[in-house]
Amino acid sequence: MKTGWWWRVEEKPDVLPAEQCLDLEIIIASDWREGIKKRYLRAEQLLTETKDAPTQPYKSKYEARELLRELVDWLRSVxxxxxxxxxxxxxxxxxxxxxxxxxxANVDSEVEEPASAEKNLNKALSLLDFESCDSLSVTGALHVLNQLGLLWSMREDHERALGYLQKAENLYGSFVSSNVEPLDTKSFFTGSTDGSGQNELELLYTHTLYFLAQVFKALKMNEKAALYCHATLKKQLERGRDYNKIEWAINAATLSQYLAERYAFKEARHHLAAAEYVMQAERAAFQDIPDDSDEHAKL
Structure with a gap:
C-alpha cells in the first residue's frame, strides 16, 4: 500500500504512468465532471450501502479507497x-x-491502519488555510480536524487531540458568524447541490462537541466535560435527526446524576425530565409498529 499510494501523492514525476495517463484521458476526453462523479458516487455507495461477507469484512472499503485514491491522483495532477x-x-x-x-483517512481508520490515516490527514491539513476558510473549505477542514482529534485521543494523547478539536470549534464559530452558506461535500463531485451544506456543517460540529466532551473527561476536567456533554445533547435536539434516541436519553440521565452530585438540582431535574421525555417518545414509536411488520421483524 505504501509504495503505490504515497509515491503518487508525494512525488511529482514529469511523466505519468501509462495506465494512469489512459485513465485521465478518458476522463477529460469524455466528460471531466462525469469522471469525478462516477468515482465519487461509486465510492460513497461502497462505503454506505455495501455489506461485506464475514470472511472479507473490509472488501468494499478497500475497493472504495482505491477509487478515492484515483481521485487524489487526478486532482494532484491538475x-x-x-x-x-x-x-x-x-x-x-x-x-x-x-x-x-x-x-x-476515514477508511484507513476503519480498516485499522491509523498510521496511514495520520499521513493522509496531515496531507489534507497542509492544503488548508485556516486564516481564510470559506464556504469551499470549511466542512473539509472540520472533517480533518475532527478525525485528527479522534485519532490522537485513541492514542491517548489527549492534549494533542484537544488542540485539534478546539481549532475545529473556533473555526466553526468564526465561519458561522460570517452568515455564509457552506457547500456540501457531494456538490463538489456531482456538480449539483441539494442545499445540505449547512446540515453537514452542523453534524460535523456536533461531532466536535462530542469529542471535546470525551477528551475533557479523559483529562479529568469534569466540569468542562459536563458542559460539552450538555452542548452535544442540545445540538442533537436542535438538529432533530442523526442521533440515537435511547443513547441520547442515557447520556442525559448520566449528566443529570453528575449535576445532582454537585447540588445543581434544578439542572439535574431538567436533564432527567428531558431523558424521560425522549425515552417515552421512543417507546411510543416502537409501540406503533405492528407485530407483523418488517420493522418489528428486524428487532
Missing part, C-alpha cells in the same frame, strides 16, 4: 499543472483534495 484545460480554480482543487484525503 493541481501540479500536469493536466490542463480543467475548469477548476486552484482553491476548488485544494478543497476537493482535502475532502477526498479526509475520506481516504
Amino acid at each position: 493541481s501540479d499543472g500536469r493536466i490542463e484545460g480543467v475548469p477548476f480554480s486552484q482553491d476548488e482543487i485544494n478543497a476537493m483534495l482535502v475532502r477526498v484525503l479526509a475520506m481516504v
Whole structure:
C-alpha cells in the first residue's frame, strides 16, 4: 500500500504512468465532471450501502479507497499543472483534495491502519488555510480536524487531540458568524447541490462537541466535560435527526446524576425530565409498529 499510494501523492514525476495517463484521458476526453462523479458516487455507495461477507469484512472499503485514491491522483495532477484545460480554480482543487484525503483517512481508520490515516490527514491539513476558510473549505477542514482529534485521543494523547478539536470549534464559530452558506461535500463531485451544506456543517460540529466532551473527561476536567456533554445533547435536539434516541436519553440521565452530585438540582431535574421525555417518545414509536411488520421483524 505504501509504495503505490504515497509515491503518487508525494512525488511529482514529469511523466505519468501509462495506465494512469489512459485513465485521465478518458476522463477529460469524455466528460471531466462525469469522471469525478462516477468515482465519487461509486465510492460513497461502497462505503454506505455495501455489506461485506464475514470472511472479507473490509472488501468494499478497500475497493472504495482505491477509487478515492484515483481521485487524489487526478486532482494532484491538475493541481501540479500536469493536466490542463480543467475548469477548476486552484482553491476548488485544494478543497476537493482535502475532502477526498479526509475520506481516504476515514477508511484507513476503519480498516485499522491509523498510521496511514495520520499521513493522509496531515496531507489534507497542509492544503488548508485556516486564516481564510470559506464556504469551499470549511466542512473539509472540520472533517480533518475532527478525525485528527479522534485519532490522537485513541492514542491517548489527549492534549494533542484537544488542540485539534478546539481549532475545529473556533473555526466553526468564526465561519458561522460570517452568515455564509457552506457547500456540501457531494456538490463538489456531482456538480449539483441539494442545499445540505449547512446540515453537514452542523453534524460535523456536533461531532466536535462530542469529542471535546470525551477528551475533557479523559483529562479529568469534569466540569468542562459536563458542559460539552450538555452542548452535544442540545445540538442533537436542535438538529432533530442523526442521533440515537435511547443513547441520547442515557447520556442525559448520566449528566443529570453528575449535576445532582454537585447540588445543581434544578439542572439535574431538567436533564432527567428531558431523558424521560425522549425515552417515552421512543417507546411510543416502537409501540406503533405492528407485530407483523418488517420493522418489528428486524428487532
